[in-house]
Amino acid sequence: MDASSKASDPRLAVQGFxxxxxxxxxxxxxxxxxxxxxxxxxxxxxxDRLVISLSRAGVDRILVVGGPLPRLARATAMGxxxxxxxxxxxxAGEVLIASGNVLSTSADLSEVIMRxxxxxxxxxQRLPLGIxxxxxxxxxxxxxxxxxxxxxxxxALVTRDSAHRIEQAYWASLTSSSDGWVDRHFNRPIGRxxxxxxxxxxITPNQVSLAATLVxxxxxxxxxxxxxxxxxxxxxxxxGSAVLDCVDGDLARALYKxxxxxKWLDIVGDQIVHIGVFLGIGIGLWRSGSAAPVLVLGSxxxxxxxxxxxxxxxxxxxxxxxxxxxLQKLIDSATNRDFSVLLLLFAAFGRLDWFLWLAAAGSHxxWLAAAGxxxxxxxxxxxxxxxx
Numbered sequence: 001m002d003a004s005s006k007a008s009d010p011r012l013a014v015q016g017f018x019x020x021x022x023x024x025x026x027x028x029x030x031x032x033x034x035x036x037x038x039x040x041x042x043x044x045x046x047x048d049r050l051v052i053s054l055s056r057a058g059v060d061r062i063l064v065v066g067g068p069l070p071r072l073a074r075a076t077a078m079g080x081x082x083x084x085x086x087x088x089x090x091x092a093g094e095v096l097i098a099s100g101n102v103l104s105t106s107a108d109l110s111e112v113i114m115r116x117x118x119x120x121x122x123x124x125q126r127l128p129l130g131i132x133x134x135x136x137x138x139x140x141x142x143x144x145x146x147x148x149x150x151x152x153x154x155x156a157l158v159t160r161d162s163a164h165r166i167e168q169a170y171w172a173s174l175t176s177s178s179d180g181w182v183d184r185h186f187n188r189p190i191g192r193x194x195x196x197x198x199x200x201x202x203i204t205p206n207q208v209s210l211a212a213t214l215v216x217x218x219x220x221x222x223x224x225x226x227x228x229x230x231x232x233x234x235x236x237x238x239x240g241s242a243v244l245d246c247v248d249g250d251l252a253r254a255l256y257k258x259x260x261x262x263k264w265l266d267i268v269g270d271q272i273v274h275i276g277v278f279l280g281i282g283i284g285l286w287r288s289g290s291a292a293p294v295l296v297l298g299s300x301x302x303x304x305x306x307x308x309x310x311x312x313x314x315x316x317x318x319x320x321x322x323x324x325x326x327l328q329k330l331i332d333s334a335t336n337r338d339f340s341v342l343l344l345l346f347a348a349f350g351r352l353d354w355f356l357w358l359a360a361a362g363s364h365x366x367w368l369a370a371a372g373x374x375x376x377x378x379x380x381x382x383x384x385x386x387x388x
Contacts, residue, residue: 036101038070056106212244216273223280226287304363
C-alpha cells in the first residue's frame with residue numbers, strides 16, 4: 001500500500017484513539033452474558049472487543065456486571081481500566097447500557113453517544129445497546145424508548161448460532177478505501193487466509209510489514225538479474241508482497257494493534273519497495289541489452305516515488321487534512337495495488353520497457369496533480385476562514 005493511501009486507512013488510528021467530536025459520556029454499564037460474551041471473533045472475545053470499542057468511543061468509566069468473566073486479553077494489555085461488580089450499581093444521570101455480546105465499532109458507538117440513541121444493525125435488528133436516562137432493573141424496556149441509530153459498520157448480537165457467520169462478516173469488513181479490483185478479488189481473499197491463521201499467533205503486524213518489505217526487495221533483485229524468467233518471477237514475488245501488505249492491516253485492526261510506529265514502518269517500507277522495483281527493472285533491462293534509456297527511466301520513476309511521498313506527507317502529518325474531496329479520491333485511485341498485475345503482464349510479454357515508460361510518466365503526473373489539488377484546497381480553506 002502506498003504512503004498516500006495510509007492517510008485514509010482506518011487501521012492507522014493510534015492506540016488509545018478517542019473521537020474528539022463525541023460528547024463526553026461518563027459511564028457505560030455492560031451486562032455480562034457469560035455464555036455469549038466469551039464467544040470469540042478473530043481470536044478476541046466479544047466482551048473484550050466491546051470494552052475496547054467503548055473506550056475508543058470516549059467512554060471514561062466502564063463497569064461490567066455479572067460473571068464469570070471471559071478473557072479480556074487485549075483490553076488488559078492496553079491498560080484499560082475496567083470495574084467488575086456483582087450487582088448493578090446506582091448511577092445518576094445518563095448511562096450507556098449494553099449486553100456483553102454486542103459487536104460494534106467505536107465509530108458507531110460514538111454516533112450512539114452523540115445522538116443519545118439505541119444501536120440498530122444494518123439488517124434492522126434492534127441491539128441491546130444504547131443510552132438511557134438512568135439505570136434500573138428494567139433497562140431493556142427503557143432502551144425501547146430511545147431513538148434508533150442505524151449502524152454504518154458491522155454491528156450484531158453474537159450468539160452461539162450466529163458467531164461463525166458474524167466472524168466471516170467481520171473479516172469481510174476489514175477493507176481500505178484505496179482497495180482496487182485486484183485487492184478486492186485477489187490480494188485480500190488470499191491474504192485473509194493467512195490473516196486468519198496469524199491472528200491467534202504471536203506474530204505482530206509490524207513483523208508482517210517487515211516481511212512484506214523484504215519480499216518486495218527480493219522481487220526488485222529478481223528484476224535486476226535481467227532475464228525473462230527472473231522478470232516474471234520478480235512480478236510474481238511482488239504480488240506476494242502486495243498480499244502481505246493486506247495482512248498487516250488485517251492483523252492491526254483485528255487485534256487493535258494500530259500504532260504510529262507500525263504506520264510509518266508500513267509507509268516507508270512501501271516506498272523502499274517501489275523505488276527498488278523501478279530501479280531493479282531498469283538495471284535488469286540494461287543488463288539484457290535493451291535499446292531504450294532504461295536506466296534513466298528507472299531513475300525517473302524512482303524519483304517520482306520520492307516526490308509523491310513528499311507531497312502526501314502533509315495529509316499524513318496533519319490528520320485534519322485527510323479525506324479532502326478530489327485530492328483523496330485521486331490518492332485512493334492512484335495508490336491501489338492493481339499495477340502489480342499490469343507489471344506481471346508486461347513481464348510475461350517481455351515488455352517491461354513499456355512499463356517503465358508508463359511508471360516514469362505516471363509517477364510524476366500523480367505528484368503534480370496531487371500538489372495542485374492540495375494548493376487549491378488550501379486556498380479554498382483559507383478563503384472560507386477569511387469569510388467566516
